[in-house]
Amino acid sequence: VPVSAQTRQRSPLTRTHILETALALVDREGADALTMRRLGSELGVAAMSLYNHIAGRDELLDGLAEAMVAQIDTGVVPRQPEDAVRRFTNGIRAVALAHPEAFELVGMRPLHTRAALLPVEAALGALRVMGLPDDDAVHAYRGLVSYARGFALAEIAGFTLEERPETAGTAAPDDLRLETFPHIAELASQLARPDRDAAFAFGLEALLAGLQARLG
Amino acid sequence: VPVSAQTRQRSPLTRTHILETALALVDREGADALTMRRLGSELGVAAMSLYNHIAGRDELLDGLAEAMVAQIDTGVVPRQPEDAVRRFTNGIRAVALAHPEAFELVGMRPLHTRAALLPVEAALGALRVMGLPDDDAVHAYRGLVSYARGFALAEIAGFTLEERPETAGTAAPDDLRLETFPHIAELASQLARPDRDAAFAFGLEALLAGLQARLG
């Protein structure tokens, strides 16, 4: 009787169990570790067995995205609709920080489940309660999601766009003498050591202030 | 004398030529088509020859990201700094629409070249000319990039987060009766047929208005 690496799982290999194991695997060992073969062995099963419960790798990724969106907090509704918007936007970033290796999937794949649509419903509702007409509410929703997701992705990547010039100074490969980029040079300290929470809040509040301005 | 598929390239296989061919390949056939083997055959060369000019696949992706960022328009500086900010932000989205299959790389990988840092320098400068103090200028820069990149990624993916509920009605798999999601249901038409240009402009102007409000 062979015993697999992880002391042989007992569970009867259900779809949700597969998804949970997959997300835990990505969280623990990175996105590259998520292969059908590796996930199978994690479950004490051959890779091909997974196809009895999930159509293929793409559906697996869809499921992971859904599982993460469903984690966005939608508890008691705040009294102020602005606070509901803040909570939704912060919730996206919170999911990203909880699952940095898997977060790239969020927003790139369609949502099918009720749990994943609840946060969307809450956000759209809050924007309407704020007084935004339908067109603006949808635009604002897209703007907030775009901002939160874009910020989170950059944060996960380490804000790589900006940290380079001072570091990559190995003989200034191209023509990277800093005097050519006075603003980057003068802002080097802010660019190098970002206050991530403050930066996120800044953009979120700017967006909200822009929405308020439109209302009155 | 064997002749390769693409009538045998004559060029002596330089790094920039490799990058140009790679970007064209991704634009034409999608991100999955970019393999070392495929790129080699595109250049009339064995895959291993590429390693003489590029360290590996990761450096290839770095190069593609840089090439795209360098495409952001930085022509004559607009008189109003706000217009420079608009041009930078629109420029990010323009690159995304020009290279939808490759755009995911932008912002996730460090920049080394002068050409790629020019747009960054221009954007930071414009924000400072607007009157933002250093901390806010960097925060605003990050906010604008996050928004533009997040929006462009969602747009490329087809705004998949929202288009589902009406479509996926196959017997309401989970518990997807629309009455559970009144806001999504009532906004269905706006969610289904997005005016992408208007949506992008809406978020950008909201951010700018928020920055203006902060200035007093």
Place this chain on the structure above:
DNA sequence: ACCTGAACACCGTTCAAGT
């Protein structure tokens, strides 16, 4: 200096075969 074939250790997925 640059190019290459063979090889290594992997992939996702199909399929016929098992229970």
Place this chain on the structure above:
DNA sequence: ACCTGAACACCGTTCAAGT
């Protein structure tokens, strides 16, 4: 109904060998 081994058509990268 669920699981599996073998097989197919791929990957990125190393390395010794060629010119």
